[in-house]
Amino acid sequence: MTEKKATNYSKKIIQELSVKQNTSINETKKAYQYLIKTIITYLLKDNIIRITGFGKFFKSKRKQKQTTHPITKKRYTIPKRQTVQCKFSKLLN
Incomplete structure (x- = not known):
């Protein structure tokens, strides 16, 4: 990849x-x-921030999740957190 x-x-x-x-x-x-x-x-x-012809920015919450390290096989907890997402306008396609 x-x-x-x-x-x-x-x-x-x-x-x-x-x-x-x-x-x-x-x-x-x-x-x-x-x-x-x-x-x-x-x-x-x-x-929520909307910019006409471009898209909108908004906060979203991600849930807490479990993951495993691929080499050590040790389990980790990734805490919940907030992220910013953008949904782009159809005009950009």
Whole structure:
């Protein structure tokens, strides 16, 4: 199985927005950071965030589960936790 390498596109997004909006990199970076902080704040308050034409972000709860280490065969408990999920818009398909 091939493993995908995670890529951070923040820098590219900021550069492209800066050019398209004819603003400085610093102004665009501040706006981008404000947007990300706002999304995080709303998610922490248990809100669903809908971005028209893109998708919606929401928190979901994962149950506690048991798993076995494949080599040592030792059993572990993975505790319950909250995660953020995104359901993308049909427009992106």
